[in-house]
Amino acid sequence: MIIDQTLAQPAIAYALGRQVGGAVERNLLRRRLREIFRTKSIAPGWYLVGAYSGAKKLSFNELGQNVETLLAKCAQKVVKTVKIDQKDQFNGQN
Numbered sequence: 001m002i003i004d005q006t007l008a009q010p011a012i013a014y015a016l017g018r019q020v021g022g023a024v025e026r027n028l029l030r031r032r033l034r035e036i037f038r039t040k041s042i043a044p045g046w047y048l049v050g051a052y053s054g055a056k057k058l059s060f061n062e063l064g065q066n067v068e069t070l071l072a073k074c075a076q077k078v079v080k081t082v083k084i085d086q087k088d089q090f091n092g093q094n
Contacts, residue, residue, distance in 0.1 A: 001074050007044040012037055015050045025056050036064045042071060043078075 014033055016026045033049055055063060 001045060001047050001078065003043055003045040003078055005044060007046075010037070010042050010044055010047055012047045012049060015048060017050075019053050020051055021053065021056055029056050032060055032063055033067070036060075036067050040068070040071065043075075 012034075014030045016030055018026075020026050020029060029051060033051070037047075037049070055066075058066065
């Protein structure tokens with residue numbers, strides 16, 4: 001995840017390998033993930049979404065809850081990173 005305020009909306013790529021399943025299963029999971037991300041309000045930026053084979057067994061609601069939890073964890077890490085970067089700038093470090 002790379003936050004980029006210059007984007008009007010998030011740019012999301014999906015990387016689902018063969019370990020997830022055949023083409024039909026991967027496409028179904030990709031469609032589900034697209035719908036979940038479409039309905040979420042996320043910061044503009046670049047996102048790369050991957051999944052393990054267990055994701056195809058989850059219901060749509062379970063998958064959505066997992067995505068929401070993951071986005072919250074990522075947001076916390078981004079806030080920490082931004083605070084550290086700002087601190088370095090004030091100290092004259094690059």
